[in-house]
Amino acid sequence: METHSITTVVLLACGSFNPITNMHLRMFELARDHLEDTGQYRVVKGIISPVGDGYKKKGLIEACHRLEMAKLATENSGWITVDYWESLQPEWVETAKVIRHHHEKLLTAEQNNDEVDTVKYTKKRRIEENYFEGSSHQKRRDSPQLMLLCGADVLESFGIPNMWKQEDIAEIVGRFGLVCITRSGNDPYKFIHQSDMLWTYRKNIHVVHRVGDQ
Template sequence: MEGFIAVFGGSFSPVTNAHLAIAEQITNLYDIEKVIFLPVSDLYEKRGLMSAEHRVEMLKLACESNTKFEVSEIEVQSTTLLNTIDSLRRLRKQYPDHPMAFVIGSDNLRLIDTWNDFQELMDDYYFIVIPRNGDNPQKMIRKNPSLLANLESFLIPEGYIRNDGNSTHVRDLLKVGKSVRYLVPEPTYFYLENNLKGWGFNA
């Protein structure tokens, strides 16, 4: 069997060092051949979302130095808002011989059983669960019969997974003119400086 393709979805508004650290750490823990960053479309209604053009460019710059990282524009190029299963089906066609895992934060465990085509997601894909805000993913899964019945679909990294310095915090700093250096990848930092001064950027 070929190595995993890990799909890391999110707004990445902007991509941060924490995002890259998570991707690197799961690559070390599992047999992951490639991490595909999957930024959401501009159709995704989220407050403070930077335009897809900027988010994609910052992601590409951040991933340039790692041959295992790449960026997919499946969602940002779609004229309709795609559900997780829609995106994964399209990516599966590109990598038919690879097992595929979707990276989620543990907060998603509270609603994942309401996602479109939940059982297909459980049957055909793995989910790498990154703990957030003190969550205990194992306990959350055990408490939900729908998740417990699909226990083998979940991969929960053992040990410490860095998950600090989120995009919201970075945007808040930008808006008040504070520096985000060392919170975002260096290419992202300079991109923000050169292209997004309207966000209150201040080196």
């Protein structure tokens, strides 16, 4: 009997979160439901990484306040957490570097035999996890796959000249993967088809439609 392999996933959302909203949290839920409904993935953690003050965006609330608001917004979540690293950097950090940082943290945690799952994992999810691992003895536990969670505007920004380094786009989409939450008026499939880079890595791009968006 063929063993069905499930890929463990950690979702990472970068942005200003100025301030964090219910839709930001909803994006994590939509992404998790979409990935797990494929039967190929199990999402164990979501990470919110607010930009630091070095981003210097007009109207940007101080990082300490944005972090506190994000922390309050996620305090009742069993799997979404807030990470402080990016916001504490003195200069703006490119998204690709933020992803590399979190990837290294995941590798270090795996090497130290630490649990990648958030400490606040809910009881229900723990029961599901035990069942999953108990029924998959032949599956080797690999390091989780880190995916960038974003909106369609970020995906389309890949096509704006000089906004992104081409090697960063290739690394983000080709090495890690992308979960894109659409909104009304966006056509991510058309944009992916028109981009040689994104078309090359199209299998690593997961498009999730919000309710009412087709």
